[in-house]
Amino acid sequence: MNNIKIKSKNLNVYYGDKQALFDVNLDLNEKEVTALIGPSGCGKSTFIRCINRMNDVIDICKVTGNIEMDGMNINDKDLDVVSLRERVGMVFQKPNPFPKSIYDNISYGPKIHGKGETKSELDQIVENSLKKSALWEEVKDRLDEPGTSLSGGQQQRLCIARAISVNPEVILMDEPCSALDPIATAKIEELIDELKKTYTIVIVTHSMAQAVRVSQKTGFFHLGKLIEVGNTEKIFKNPDNKMTQDYITGRFG
Amino acid sequence: MTKEERLKKRHRAEKRFRFYGLASILVALLFVVILVQNIFSKGSSAFKKTVITTEIFFDQDLLEIQNGASQEEIMEADFYDVMIENLIKAYPAKDRAEEDELLKLFSGDAEIEIKKAFLKDNNSLGKTITLDLTASDDIDQLHKGNYPRDLPEERRRISDFQLVIYDYFVENKKISKNFNNYFFKNGDSRDPEIAGIGGALVGSFYSILICLLLAFPVAVLASIYLEEFAPKNKITDFIEININNLAAVPSIVYGLLALQILLATIQLPRSTPLVAGITLALMTLPRIIIPCRASLKAVPPSIREGALAVGASKFQSVFHHVVPLALPGTLSGTIIGLAQALGETAPLILIGMVAFVVDIPSSPVDPSSSLPVQVYLWSESAERGFVEKTSATIMMLLSFLIVMNFIAVYLRQKFEKRWN
Numbered sequence: 001m002n003n004i005k006i007k008s009k010n011l012n013v014y015y016g017d018k019q020a021l022f023d024v025n026l027d028l029n030e031k032e033v034t035a036l037i038g039p040s041g042c043g044k045s046t047f048i049r050c051i052n053r054m055n056d057v058i059d060i061c062k063v064t065g066n067i068e069m070d071g072m073n074i075n076d077k078d079l080d081v082v083s084l085r086e087r088v089g090m091v092f093q094k095p096n097p098f099p100k101s102i103y104d105n106i107s108y109g110p111k112i113h114g115k116g117e118t119k120s121e122l123d124q125i126v127e128n129s130l131k132k133s134a135l136w137e138e139v140k141d142r143l144d145e146p147g148t149s150l151s152g153g154q155q156q157r158l159c160i161a162r163a164i165s166v167n168p169e170v171i172l173m174d175e176p177c178s179a180l181d182p183i184a185t186a187k188i189e190e191l192i193d194e195l196k197k198t199y200t201i202v203i204v205t206h207s208m209a210q211a212v213r214v215s216q217k218t219g220f221f222h223l224g225k226l227i228e229v230g231n232t233e234k235i236f237k238n239p240d241n242k243m244t245q246d247y248i249t250g251r252f253g
Numbered sequence: 254m255t256k257e258e259r260l261k262k263r264h265r266a267e268k269r270f271r272f273y274g275l276a277s278i279l280v281a282l283l284f285v286v287i288l289v290q291n292i293f294s295k296g297s298s299a300f301k302k303t304v305i306t307t308e309i310f311f312d313q314d315l316l317e318i319q320n321g322a323s324q325e326e327i328m329e330a331d332f333y334d335v336m337i338e339n340l341i342k343a344y345p346a347k348d349r350a351e352e353d354e355l356l357k358l359f360s361g362d363a364e365i366e367i368k369k370a371f372l373k374d375n376n377s378l379g380k381t382i383t384l385d386l387t388a389s390d391d392i393d394q395l396h397k398g399n400y401p402r403d404l405p406e407e408r409r410r411i412s413d414f415q416l417v418i419y420d421y422f423v424e425n426k427k428i429s430k431n432f433n434n435y436f437f438k439n440g441d442s443r444d445p446e447i448a449g450i451g452g453a454l455v456g457s458f459y460s461i462l463i464c465l466l467l468a469f470p471v472a473v474l475a476s477i478y479l480e481e482f483a484p485k486n487k488i489t490d491f492i493e494i495n496i497n498n499l500a501a502v503p504s505i506v507y508g509l510l511a512l513q514i515l516l517a518t519i520q521l522p523r524s525t526p527l528v529a530g531i532t533l534a535l536m537t538l539p540r541i542i543i544p545c546r547a548s549l550k551a552v553p554p555s556i557r558e559g560a561l562a563v564g565a566s567k568f569q570s571v572f573h574h575v576v577p578l579a580l581p582g583t584l585s586g587t588i589i590g591l592a593q594a595l596g597e598t599a600p601l602i603l604i605g606m607v608a609f610v611v612d613i614p615s616s617p618v619d620p621s622s623s624l625p626v627q628v629y630l631w632s633e634s635a636e637r638g639f640v641e642k643t644s645a646t647i648m649m650l651l652s653f654l655i656v657m658n659f660i661a662v663y664l665r666q667k668f669e670k671r672w673n
Binding site for chain 1 (some may be wrong): 484485553555556557558559560561562563564565566569573574578
């Protein structure tokens with residue numbers, strides 16, 4: 001059993017008057033993939049966006065309760081979100097490369113964090129990130145081309161490389177394959193398998209099969225509540241909760 | 254109704270609609286053609302001026318200067334007598350009255366033209382040179398064919414005797430048409446043949462420059478703040494509504510505002526490009542903020558999130574990613590705003606730019622005119638020469654506007670990034 005990397009205690013999130021998360025207590029283990037499943041609008045994405053404080057962008061969003069990473073309270077008002085996001089990277093549902101060159105897409109993060117002082121250091125970071133995201137072989141000869149010229153799957157791997165480039169500890173993935181075809185999806189899943197050796201990964205997914213394939217731990221959300229969490233195998237084979245059972249067998253959702 | 258009938262009806266409706274659309278485009282085009290044709294037919298002759306080829310003898314006794322006189326001495330010297338003595342020789346006039354009529358065929362600037370020719374080549378003392386002197390407006394218009402000569406004499410500005418001289422000039426090939434450099438380099442004048450838009454061009458240039466320097470940074474920073482940083486609350490909503498309203502305020506209101514605040518209260522110099530630039534900047538500000546905000550809004554939020562997620566601060570995500578992407582739209586919005594400001598007349602009239610200014614302004618605090626106001630001023634003059642100059646000025650103004658709009662479209666098409 002790995003160490004606990006992130007621990008949430010009684011986490012509540014409100015969008016204006018509407019409560020989106022109710023007392024979520026969820027532990028995420030280090031160097032493991034945790035999958036979050038549940039019907040649309042159940043709060044999975046809201047939960048992972050608490051981990052890198054992306055909810056700050058939304059004016060009306062209010063977060064109460066505790067969420068800790070290595071004992072540090074993420075939800076602390078005085079916390080510097082810039083250094084938090086350096087440690088917690090994120091990959092979004094729709095690939096969103098910057099409309100710049102492939103190289104610039106990846107070197108941007110290290111540059112703003114002062115990593116890679118020299119050109120050769122930056123080159124090294126770019127190469128390593130692309131290798132880790134299994135994109136290097138495909139793009140090494142055209143690093144100057146715009147990132148948006150890549151195919152959807154390549155763009156998503158570019159976004160993963162971009163997240164890796166600042167050497168985070170945690171990578172959040174918000175339905176990273178929902179806009180991709182099965183082949184591209186398979187590549188991303190392979191990649192996730194590889195990445196979990198180095199990073200703690202949280203993935204939100206609508207695909208039960210994907211959760212089974214990539215994750216060690218699965219949490220099931222419903223209407224803002226964490227219904228059940230446990231080893232992926234147990235959740236899918238022998239869930240404790242009736243609702244979980246109904247959801248994974250496709251009876252609702 | 255059967256199915257076929259309904260189908261037919263639908264097709265007919267579509268055909269009708271296409272016809273209406275086509276018809277309205279044709280009507281619009283027709284108006285444009287009429288406008289352009291009208292301006293061109295009236296204005297194109299203003300780019301030529303009529304000159305009379307005359308021999309000038311620089312008589313040392315009349316000039317009262319020595320050979321090798323300095324620039325200042327020549328400037329001080331009186332060329333009036335030289336002018337009279339030479340011009341009356343252009344045609345054998347019998348008496349003083351005829352000589353007067355002969356002299357009236359030349360522009361009021363003939364003396365200056367002769368002096369300038371002498372300044373260029375001051376060895377010509379005691380020699381004779383051949384000069385193309387600008388003809389008076391009446392001869393100019395007659396020569397361009399804008400003046401009917403078959404009217405009875407008392408209804409003409411040109412006397413029968415002057416017509417005789419004119420015909421003599423034409424016969425001896427002493428009269429010709431040149432490129433009208435006066436139109437571009439001279440300031441305004443009471444005499445149409447020497448009036449030009451030089452002053453108005455410089456005045457407009459300074460005004461637009463000041464307008465750009467004031468409005469662009471303020472508008473861009475205001476839009477960035479409102480769009481990216483301002484909290485979304487009642488106050489920002491209120492500001493937004495007011496910006497939209499301000500863009501619709503008639504420009505003359507800004508003129509009144511400038512009159513009260515800039516001229517009456519702060520006491521800035523009247524009729525100057527400085528005041529015009531500030532007034533136009535006030536007017537243009539909301540008109541730039543609106544397209545700027547629109548282009549910032551058009552940058553997809555995923556770009557902002559992507560930047561934030563790798564740990565960029567809010568400031569970095571805005572200035573490294575959003576602003577560069579919004580720049581083409583921002584620039585083209587600014588240029589279109591400036592093009593509107595360039596054609597603005599009403600507020601400038603209120604701040605006194607409608608004054609008659611002969612000198613070309615050398616700085617933004619000199620009294621000056623501007624292109625649209627010059628159009629307004631000349632359109633009120635009765636002389637045929639001012640009619641063509643009005644149209645020619647409109648042509649200049651329109652070509653500036655077309656160039657500016659072209660740049661705006663080019664910037665947008667060339668540099669705007671597209672998202673699927």
